[in-house]
Amino acid sequence: MYEGAIADLIEALGRLPGVGPKSAQRIAFHLLDAEPAEVQQLARSITEAKERVRFCGECGRATENDPCSICTDVRRDPSVLCVVEESRDVIAIERTREFRGRYHVLGGAISPIDGIGPNDLRVTELMQRLADGVVVEIILATDPNLEGEATASYLARMLKDMDLSVSRLASGLPVGGDLEFADEVTLGRAFAGRRTLG
Amino acid sequence: MYEGAIADLIEALGRLPGVGPKSAQRIAFHLLDAEPAEVQQLARSITEAKERVRFCGECGRATENDPCSICTDVRRDPSVLCVVEESRDVIAIERTREFRGRYHVLGGAISPIDGIGPNDLRVTELMQRLADGVVVEIILATDPNLEGEATASYLARMLKDMDLSVSRLASGLPVGGDLEFADEVTLGRAFAGRRTLG
Numbered sequence: 001m002y003e004g005a006i007a008d009l010i011e012a013l014g015r016l017p018g019v020g021p022k023s024a025q026r027i028a029f030h031l032l033d034a035e036p037a038e039v040q041q042l043a044r045s046i047t048e049a050k051e052r053v054r055f056c057g058e059c060g061r062a063t064e065n066d067p068c069s070i071c072t073d074v075r076r077d078p079s080v081l082c083v084v085e086e087s088r089d090v091i092a093i094e095r096t097r098e099f100r101g102r103y104h105v106l107g108g109a110i111s112p113i114d115g116i117g118p119n120d121l122r123v124t125e126l127m128q129r130l131a132d133g134v135v136v137e138i139i140l141a142t143d144p145n146l147e148g149e150a151t152a153s154y155l156a157r158m159l160k161d162m163d164l165s166v167s168r169l170a171s172g173l174p175v176g177g178d179l180e181f182a183d184e185v186t187l188g189r190a191f192a193g194r195r196t197l198g
Numbered sequence: 199m200y201e202g203a204i205a206d207l208i209e210a211l212g213r214l215p216g217v218g219p220k221s222a223q224r225i226a227f228h229l230l231d232a233e234p235a236e237v238q239q240l241a242r243s244i245t246e247a248k249e250r251v252r253f254c255g256e257c258g259r260a261t262e263n264d265p266c267s268i269c270t271d272v273r274r275d276p277s278v279l280c281v282v283e284e285s286r287d288v289i290a291i292e293r294t295r296e297f298r299g300r301y302h303v304l305g306g307a308i309s310p311i312d313g314i315g316p317n318d319l320r321v322t323e324l325m326q327r328l329a330d331g332v333v334v335e336i337i338l339a340t341d342p343n344l345e346g347e348a349t350a351s352y353l354a355r356m357l358k359d360m361d362l363s364v365s366r367l368a369s370g371l372p373v374g375g376d377l378e379f380a381d382e383v384t385l386g387r388a389f390a391g392r393r394t395l396g
Contacts, residue, residue: 002289004262009247012240017228023216029286030215031244032251032260039248042210043241046229049207050237053230062230064202088227091200 006032058129060105060122061087070094070102077101082139083126083155085109085148093141101137104129109147110154116147118154126155130162137165144171204230256327258303258320259285268292268300275299280337281324281353283307283346291339299335302327307345308352314345316352324353328360335363342369 002010006028014024031039055061056068063069070076070090080101084090090103106121129135140155142148152168159166171189173182182190200208204226212222229237253259254266261267268274268288278299282288288301304319327333338353340346350366357364369387371380380388 003267005243005247005250006260006262009243012243015236016225016240018221018224019217025286025289026216027214028247029260029284031248036248038213039244042214043244045203045207045210046237046241046244049203049226050229050234052203062204062227064204069201086227088223091223 056105059090059103060107060125061090061103063087075100078134080137080139081129081135082141084141085143085151089141089143099139101139106142106151109142109151111147111150121151123155123158127158130159130164135164138167140166140168144169253303257288257301258305258323259288259301261285273298276332278335278337279327279333280339282339283341283349287339287341297337299337304340304349307340307349309345309348319349321353321356325356328357328362333362336365338364338366342367 009028009031010021010024013019013027014021016024019027031042052064053062054064054066056063056066056071058067058071061068061070065072077100080099081104082093082099082101083104083106084093085106085108087105090105093099093103104122104126106123106126108116108121110116110118110121138155138159140152142151142155156166156168170193171186172193173186173190207226207229208219208222211217211225212219214222217225229240250262251260252262252264254261254264254269256265256269259266259268263270275298278297279302280291280297280299281302281304282291283304283306285303288303291297291301302320302324304321304324306314306319308314308316308319336353336357338350340349354364354366368391369384370391371384371388
């Protein structure tokens with residue numbers, strides 16, 4: 001139905017994650033109506049991010065500086081390492097202001113169905129980082145889903161014989177949520193992990 | 199939390215319609231992980247669409263050719279004009295294959311709350327198109343919401359004294375929908391517009 005440049009744009013937008021055909025169309029027409037400067041800004045942001053962003057050789061997260069600002073921050077505790085799946089998980093944890101150690105980004109999770117095994121993740125790099133004995137505690141902060149749990153179990157087994165404290169993030173009811181709307185797995189976890197009060 | 203080019207990209211993406219902060223982040227990281235060729239393709243599509251797409255001087259829809267392929271199609275009936283709000287409405291109607299006349303894109307709808315009055319729409323252009331008497335039927339296909347109804351009423355009043363057949367698209371239950379999930383306004387319209395069978 002659409003022709004030429006509009007069709008190309010809708011198709012390119014529709015390939016983005018979470019952008020269906022309707023949203024792609026809506027965004028395309030928004031761009032056609034928008035100020036040229038705003039549109040140029042978007043196109044430039046895409047190109048520049050792609051050109052300038054690399055991965056930190058230390059923790060593996062997406063950053064413009066290698067090593068990244070967290071890995072080079074001397075105020076952070078180098079003895080605690082939080083292992084996450086993706087760069088965006090680092091940002092999510094940083095927002096909590098609960099963690100002052102460093103990170104290791106795996107670049108995904110073990111998922112046999114997607115053909116992703118431990119060798120596709122930054123596991124060797126993790127082992128290399130542990131070699132000098134500086135890290136004494138590891139927090140496995142992979143996602144609380146099938147793939148994340150499998151990855152955490154795999155890593156826990158690998159780290160078992162090393163002299164490290166290994167922990168996993170707590171599962172339970174989301175704060176501010178409603179008990180009756182929690183799925184049964186989450187509710188089951190919340191029971192299993194219940195804390196004694198007082 | 200994000201820095202430099204990543205932050206700029208997430209911000210630029212977050213300004214798109216229907217793209218919240220979470221989606222913007224997800225799209226940004228997708229682009230950082232994607233093949234450079236795919237990313238360049240997206241940036242180029244955006245720039246090219248913006249450069250090449252103009253508005254048809256006749257019907258007002260977004261197109262690369264002025265006049266557009268519909269306005270120049272001699273197989274289409276020039277006596278019937280379908281008035282819509284936006285270019286994407288033309289595509290939606292074309293998909294039905296129910297309409298073989300031509301279009302007039304208003305470029306929006308009357309919306310006092312957004313400060314959009316008849317003078318901000320292509321109403322004068324519509325009147326100019328009607329001047330030669332070729333068009334004998336007008337279908338008002340503005341959206342079935344407050345703004346679209348107001349626009350249709352306004353146009354119906356303007357066209358009242360001209361020798362034209364003016365109609366409005368039917369409102370009613372969506373095909374394939376479930377009666378119990380229909381909102382009361384739609385259901386009310388479906389009753390009011392009920393057809394006698396047999």
